[in-house]
Amino acid sequence: MTDAAFDFDRIIDRSSLPSEKWGRYAGRDVLPLWVADMDFAAPPAVIEALQRRIDHGVFGYTDAWPSLCEAVIDGLQRDHGWAIEADWLVWLPGVVAGFNLACAIAGEAGDGVLTATPVYPPFLTAPANTGRVLQRVELVLRDGRWQWDWGALEAACTPATRLLLLCSPHNPVGRVFDETELRRLADFADRHDLIVCSDEIHCGLVLDEGRPHRPLAALDEAAGRRTITLMAPSKTWNIPALYCAFAVIPDAALRRRYRHAMRGIVPHVNVLGMVAAEAAYRDGDPWRQALLAYLRANRARVVEAVAAMPGLSMTVPEATYLAWIDCRALMAARGVADPVAFFEAAGVGLSEGAAFGAPGFVRLNFGCPRATLADALGRMARALAG
Template sequence: MSGDGDMTDFDLPIDRHSTGSVKWNRYAGRDILPLWVADMDFRCPPAVLAALHRRIAHGVLGYGEPSAGLLDAVTGYLRASYGWSPPPEALVWLPGLVVGLNLACRAVGAPGDAVISATPVYPPFLAAPRLAERTLARVPLRQAADGWRWDFEALERALTPRTRLLLLCHPHNPVGRAWTPEELRQLLAIARRHDLLICSDEIHGDLILEPGRRHVPLALIDPAFAERILTLMAPSKTWNLPGLGCSFAVIPDPALRRRFRREMAGLVPPVNVLGLTAAEAAYRDDGRWRADLLAYLRGNRALLRDWFGDSRRLRWICPEATYLAWIDARAIDPVDPLPAFEALGVGLSDGRDFGCPGFVRLNFGCRRALLAQALERLAPLR
């Protein structure tokens, strides 16, 4: 349901072939269902589509900038959703969250310094330090029976005097953990002891699937540390707007914000007017569409839980957040199991890209009938 009173049918088939879709073009002309990149197959909320139609009808698509209305929508959303009230001047608008990761690595420290992160992790976390002439230290997460965990002792051992920045994925992509306040407090304690700054990617924060759980921005865990945190957010995952390229950083510290903006100069274009329009509409929507989406994703997650419960060779830990399933397929192939899935007509993300050979990632942000079809195809691997 949306603010316009229209019901969204998440079971509605939508043909994305021949639409320039990165997701669907990967296997064009092949009978392979694409369940890889984090791009849902659902229509945007009606309120967002209506706002875009009005903007197009205006007829002029010139250079844009964030309006007072957009700033009000975002700050109001952060306040209502999390009880977080960063000042409007702390927001820096970006044409994509990956841009923010790369800028953070450039804005903190100097060439030759180190950045640390936990693996497996979203691939740009692994690439951004190298592109910024920083070294990357990887700390593997621990796979426990009830979920993935930080290895805090290993994290501290991996730190050096040249480590300047911790890249945090919160909630975590691909393992689907929604980190608890206690886990985040432990991270902050380590960061304080070692004088680290933290870049917290919170793009999946509004996709918590566990009933009763709520996303807590890292910057709220310890207000005394908040000025050493650079938070990255976007409407793109929650409201399915990735093609419009609109995200923002929340950087309370003016000096860090100046360094961040300096790295943007001459390289980072402004957000396009349609991205800005869609973002404002998404953050102003009444929340019913997102509630319906979360209910649908929980249904898809339940389907996966039942399917994996009967599997002898494929293992997973049920995600607490995101619409992504991280699958241990080392029993199929300890290095590269992806071809076995593609041979059965299902295209997933390769775990090696996340720093974890032998795993694959499945995007269940799709019609339930399509997900069921994919699982039927994968039956020989169970």
């Protein structure tokens, strides 16, 4: 049951205001289940904190304040068992800026940035933004789970590799990497003397209750010394356009390099984003727990529906509100050249797998009211039946 105070079933008309998600299909009967923002109102605690700050009426330049830092520190300890210090925090307007900065301080122009695909599309373009070279290793589907190909990872690393760009929990495949995998990655980075930039923006959205998220930098002091961890309240509490994120960088020398690269390029964080972040980490956990229960039920509906759709298959995402769906059998059996166009014609807007480095896949966002999801899955099923 949905908590009465947190009505995730409520349909909010997002087409009445500017919206990237809904604006893509303005004037068309297409349900947008593509970009990674949810169709739920932000937590009441966040909205109330924003309203109080707006009532003050003055929005001058503001740095992070002690109670904001304390809320984040307490939240990371509570949710992930990670004890960090206030000095380790570097505030950012978003994690994309954060991992582009990591590329900028990793070696020199022409050096390599290694990442695992399929992956969040900005990972694939970030290295070239600072003259670095993208190096890719493919995750492999084994025993119903996306996993690391450790031999391929070693082969993809060259003497020019300077940075391992990690997505954990992983977008789009939904993996929560376990401690054995993380320790093996940390050992790999240590042996090759790599900086690790770990985008952990989905860390608050673990759906499998028996698989807690473990920050790579929290494994031990050695892992922490070489790791830049990126986090934000934006995905978990559905406040992405408030533009507030942070890096956790335990090593003082690495932190100084990172801050130096920000100068004159990275703007201050939105004051309302910081207000929202404090409220989310301090008071937003009851809403988050209710959200997770709702998303687990939505996930079950997607898994059941896709299993009954000819030509489609998927693994069960352990985290995020994103389903990574393999359409290659559909393409082969039905001659469907473009799965996104096929489902868009049926009234469902999905993300194109090629942008993640995996043509033939689509990504479906199930962070929406159950009625919207049921309508979308019904449209997909009817298109396949036809």
